[in-house]
Amino acid sequence: MPILKATGLTKRFGKFTALDGVDMELNKGEVYGFIGPNGAGKSTTIRILLGMLKATAGEAQIFGKDVWKDAVELHKQIAYVPGDVNLWPNLTGGEVIDLFMKMRGAPNQGRREELIERFKFDPTKKSRTYSKGNRQKVALIAAFASDADLYILDEPTSGLDPLMERIFQDCVQEAKDAGKSVLLSSHILSEVERLCDRVGIIRQGQIIERGTLDELRHLTRTNLTIQTKETITNLDEFVGIHNLEKEGHNLSFQVDTEEMDAIIRHISQFGIIKLESAPPTLEDLFMRHYQGEEQTSSGTGGSR
Known part of the structure; x- marks a missing residue:
């Protein structure tokens, strides 16, 4: 039984349809790549899965529970990293990490210190002084220091340099090796290729291709x-x-x-x-689907 299952997810904002019948399944110990251009509906899907938005139609369950009705309970098992992290400006990075960890319960200080070292992060500075990359590190350290069963990562490496991207990829692989599950939304196709067992490609609110990388490469x-x-x-x-x-x-x-x-x-x-x-690479597949099509990011106000 999949730990995440979405069926026919639809979301409308007025007359605009951001999602149009999205289906998705994620199994235990699997990394699922969720790719598409800006405005395709990736972040809208993730917000529904997190219980932040209510779907207009369709349903989604995580660990057999409804993502909207049981959102509070589900968040005890989920670690989420957004693509743009906003922090409390007067708290230090270390204080924010501690706050996030306490909210999840049973903080693992050893793991916290290990990740701070690996990500070359200074936890003593005020959050208002951090670059975008350092704000991402706060969320990533807090997420991977927690004992979550499902990691939902929405463009998590935005702002990270290539060395830190590789550290992130190592953390995802370690989570997978520990039997955890990961939903990774990304436009960095080399990252998706390196990490993901299966991939879903979304365009204009619809999943247009899904499968393992080998299955999708037959199309390239x-x-x-x-x-x-x-x-x-x-x-x-x-x-x-x-x-x-x-x-x-x-x-x-x-x-x-x-x-x-x-x-x-x-x-x-x-x-x-x-x-x-x-x-063939996912880049080839991606470009083949979008080649010659006008790409816009308007309509959902930040849906990626």
């Missing part, structure tokens, strides 16, 4: 760079080739997976000297 194109002894001819007769670039006997292009065999057979006649194949 492989990047090929090829050098041959002779000039390749008649490539234009093949379907499934995209973004072809030629320079003498060197070619680079993308190829649809289902057409790979026929194209490689054709090219091999011209004497392959070098062939480099790069696996």
